[in-house]
Amino acid sequence: MHLLNPAGWWFAAIIPIIIIMYLLKPRYQEQLISSTYLWEQALRDIEASQPWQRLKRNLLLFLQLLAAAFLVLALTRPYFPVAGGVESHVIAVLDSSGSMRATDVSPTRFDEACRQVEKLINELGPRDEMTLIGMGTRTEVLAARSRNRGELRRALNQVQVGAGNADLEAVLSLVSSLTREEDNALLVIFSDGHTIPVKSKIQLACPVELRRIGRGDDNTAIMTLAVRGEGARTVTMARIKNYSSQPVETGLELLADENLVDVRELKLKAGAARDVFWEELPAGTEVVQARLTRPDSLNLDNQAWAVVEKSDESKVLLVSEGNIFMEKALALIPGVKVFKTTPDSFNVEMGGYQAYVFDGWLPKELPAQNMLVINPPPGNPLVKVGEEHGIIEQMTAVGEDPLLKYVELEGWQLARSRPINCPNWARPLLEHEKTPLLVAGEYANRRVAVLGFDLHDTNIPLQTGFPILINNLGAWLLPEPTDAAVLESSGDFIRLAPRTETKEIILTHPGGEEQRFEPPFPAVLPVAESGVYCIAWCMEEEQVVSRVAKNPGDNLESDIKPRSLPWSGMVASSGEGSRRATNREIWPWLLGLALLTLVGEWEVYRRGY
Amino acid sequence: MEEFFDQEFLARLEHLSLQTRRIRAGQHSGERRSPHKGSSVEFADFRNYSIGDDFRHIDWNAYARTEKLFLKLFMEEQDLLLNIFIDVSQSMEWGDPPKNRLVRQLAGAFAYLALASYDRVAVGGCSDGLDYYLPPVRGRSSLARVWDFVAGLPIGGKTDLNQALRDYGQYARGPGVALVLSDFLSPGGFRDGIKYLQYLKQEVILLQVLSPDDLNPRLRGDLRLVDSETGEAREVTITAGLLKVYRRKLAEFTADIQGFCRQRGMSFIQLSSTESFEDVILRILPRAGVLG
Structure with missing residues (x-):
């Protein structure tokens, strides 16, 4: 046992004072009695006549000394070093992803994790601080550097388990910035190990501990x-x-x-x-x-x-001097009927098409619908086209765009290309040495994708990825039958694209709860619960209803077998050696004992022992 | 007088007198002849008639000769002298009810019983000496006088029974029965005085009257106990332990007096001031052989 406040021993002076009080005779209340004759005889046995009386075996004295000893000991603030305790700045990360709903640990993994976090809060020393972070699709700092256990518990109680994936990388970036200047931090992650894999190389200066939650894999x-x-x-x-x-x-x-x-x-x-x-x-x-x-x-x-x-069919107009590859690829898109014409015959008045494909040519006046532009000529109104480029043997995808989903770029070669300067409204999808080859974006309320090369100068139409790319582009370009409501790939938001005539949007949750929105409409609506969301678009005279299904099934969350964190930096910085002992103070117990002793003393006094 | 001997007391006493014949002089009453036999034995002396005497014992012949009423006295019918010593020290005023009350009621009752049996009664009030003394009186007519005297004894002063009983020596005339009513809580003791009474040929009966607070004190805490007689104080922390010692001391004290009395052929009875005098006369004293 060690003492945090050895100066508390000074209070031990109270003990001799109590003894002196017992040695000194107390002040007496006067009581007239018929005769002291018998009292004298009785007292002769047990009392000396000096001003100081002998210290007798007195239960009250013993109890008072005991209470005083407890109090003095409490004032010295004794503590025991507790192995496996916590550092002075503990960052507790609580996984609130869908897999934490698993019931292999009663009642759920999430509840068990909360219980363990609460235990950690209770183990905090008086000088320890805790930062509590919720790790779900979003990273939430629930309590920052708090010593207030009540506040920490309240923050803990507010965490709700979600259905999405746990974004460990975001948490690690946050922790990395939090602990940059610290040498006494400890990161404790309460998780079943199912998080989005960490791709960037994050190394933390502080030790990391994974408290793995969960046992089974029955799912x-x-x-x-x-x-x-x-x-x-x-x-x-x-x-x-x-x-x-x-x-x-x-x-x-x-x-x-x-x-x-x-x-x-x-x-x-x-x-x-x-x-x-x-x-x-x-x-x-x-x-x-x-x-x-x-x-x-x-x-x-x-x-x-x-x-x-x-099952409404969409009509697409291909404006080309002749491109059999595009024709075939477009025709493969389900629900799409392809019409074709030549640049000479094209008239912007040719309406009724949901999308246009311009191959090597662009009209001066662009149609209002979505379009795919292949090999745009220099001087077009859409994009600035660069100098012709020679052979390109390798191109790279920029990021993980849904438009390139399942598209294999291996073997794609270009004999010639006209690199495009990515305009502000678009994002590059394919590039070669930072020069965009395919860009896509929204230009003046229409979706536009631009391919910076002639398909006939490439081997791309012969690659398996080509029809997939065209299919993806077609799906993106073809408008939704009504106002668009699409579930984002993260699964946590519904993205809304209302028409200008929409007056009100009513979102009905799977549970039946209704949310009403009026212009200006939010771009995204957060959704948590799985099920079918019904979006009613209210216009002047009609109401159109579209539905969006949010499904919980997720390879990451459904595989509930507990495992290590998908983070290479974890191995280097975790381990038992990094855990230092903390101090557990026992003064509240001592104070309790002192109070208990005083209650006992009062009872003894009341009974007159 | 009304304070101690009211109408109710009188009525109860009348009732008592039917049940109680006379005072028995200790366990050795055989030394004294029975008054019933005494009427048939030889003449001893005359004495003046006083109101209340049995007129059957008047010597009518002497009356015829002298025109004065004389009573014929017989040697064997020598009347009993009952000396009642009442402790009137300050401590007797104590208790609820005060010890003084039962003591005076008992003295009055004994006096009544004695006078009703043609015995003589003398009363002494004791504190640190025999401060008050009523010489022997006889006959029922003297009852009022005795009661007046008993009721009028003032309370006060310290107890010194030894001195008080020694003071009685100057009045003592022949044998008798001495009834000492006190709490006997006398720092100076009482044994010498009692022994002196025996020397004066007195059959001694000790009636100790203690208050409930003496018998079972209900004091607690840190107290300065002040003696009501001496004013002396004693500081004491009264705990259950001390109360236990007190009760033991009281038991030892009582046992000590009992032993002393038994050794010297005396009667000793301890009474609580809460007892009714009727109970004491009818039940306790006959059982102890003092009345019969």
Whole structure:
């Protein structure tokens, strides 16, 4: 035991004072009695006649000395070094991603993590500070450098478990900036290890400790549920995956507008996935729901929803001197009907098309619809075209744009190209040595993609990635049937693109709760709950309803088997050696004992022992 | 007088007198002849008639000769002299009810019983000496006088029973019964005085009257105990332990007096001032052999 305040021993002077008080005779209250004759005899036995009396065996004295000893000891603030305790600035990171809802730890992993964080709060020394960070899709600092345990507990109670992924990289960047100047910080991460992998090289100066939450891996999830109209047919596809290390048998229910349509029995080996198809759906079905009947540790991903796309065909006009590759590629886009014309025959009045593709030519007056521009000529109104460039054997994708999803760039070669200067309204998608080759963006209320080369000067049309690229571009360019409401790739927001005539937007959550918005409309609406969100676009005379399905199934969150953090820097800085001992003070206990002793003393006095 | 001997007291006493015949002079009453036999034995002397005497014992022949009333006295019918010594020190005023009350009621009752049995009664008031003394009186007519004297004894002063009983020596005329009523809480003791009474051929009966506070004190805490007689103070922290010692001392003190009395053939009875005198006369004293 060590003492934080040895000066507290001075208060031990109270002990001899108590003893002196017992040695000194007390002040007496006068009491007249008939005769002191017998009292004299009684007292002769037990009392001496000197001014100081002998210290007798007195229970009250003993209890008072004991209470005083406890108090003095409390004042010296004794403490015990506690191994495995915490540093003076503890940064606790609480994973609030979807996998933390797993019930393999009772009641849930998230509750267990909260319990452990609370324990850590209780273990804090009086001089320790804590920063509490919530790690979900967004990184939230819930309490910063607080010594107030009440505040920390309140902040902890406010954290809600989400359904998205945990962004460890954002947390590490934050912690890195928080602890740059510190040498006494400790990062404690309460997580099951399922976070978005850390790509950048982040090294922290402080020690890192992962308190891994969770035990089991029993989870079967609906990874995908998609509905697509193919002509008159509607095809529904569900991908089911068994993440557990044991084979499972489960029922899979399909509901069309909340009516049970089909039930299938599935047997899945450990780690296996299976696609299930349904060819027919009742006519007029708007929302499809799939449900796994077998309960597991994470019930969140046992159901999924999909909104049936309207099967309206889109018309695309290809303006070209002749481009068979584009023709074929465009025709492959589902629901698209391709029309073609030559630049000479083109007239901007040629309306009724949802999108235009201009190949090697641009009209002076651009149509108001979305367009794909291939090999724009110099001096066009859209983009500035650079000098012709020679052979390009390798091009790179900029970032992870959804337009390049599944597009393999390997083997793509250009004999000639006209590099484009990326205008302000666009973002580069493909580039060679920082020179953009493909850009896309919104130009004067229309979506425009520009390809800076002639397809005939490349081997690209022969590559497998080409039709995929055109398909992606087509999907992006073709307008939504009504006002657009799209779930962002993160899954946490619905992006709204209302038309100018929209007066009000009513968002109905899966739980039935309604949110109303009036202009100016927000660009994005945060969504947390999984299910079907109904967006009603209210215009002057009509109301159009569109639906967006948010599904919980996620490879990252559905695989609930606890694991290490996907961060290479973790290995270098974590470990038991980094943990130093902390001080656990015992003065509250001593104070409690002193009070208890005083209560005991009062009782002894009351009973007159 | 009304304070101690009211109408109710009188009524109860009348009732008592029917049940109690006379005072028994200690355990050795056999030394004295029974008055019932005495009427048939030889003549001893005359004495003047006084009001209240049994007129059957008047010598009518002498009356015829002298026209004065004389009583015939017989040797064996020698009447009993009851000396009642009442402690009137300050400590007797103490208690609830005060010890003084029971003491005086008992003295009055004894006097009544004695006078009703044609015995003589003398009363002494004791503090640090025999401050008050009523010489022997006889006959029922003297009852009022005795009661007046008993009721009028003033309270005050310290207790010195030894001195008070020694002072009685100057009045003593022949044997008798001495009834000493006190709390006996006398720092100077009382044994020498009692022994002196025995020397004066007195059958001694000790009646100790203590208040409930003497018998079972209910004091607690740090107190300065002041003696009501001497004014001397004693500072004391009264705990349950001390109270235990006090009770032990009281028991030792009582046992000591009892032993002393038994050794010397005396009667000793300890009474609480809460007792009714009726109870004492009818129940306690007969059981102890003092009355019969």
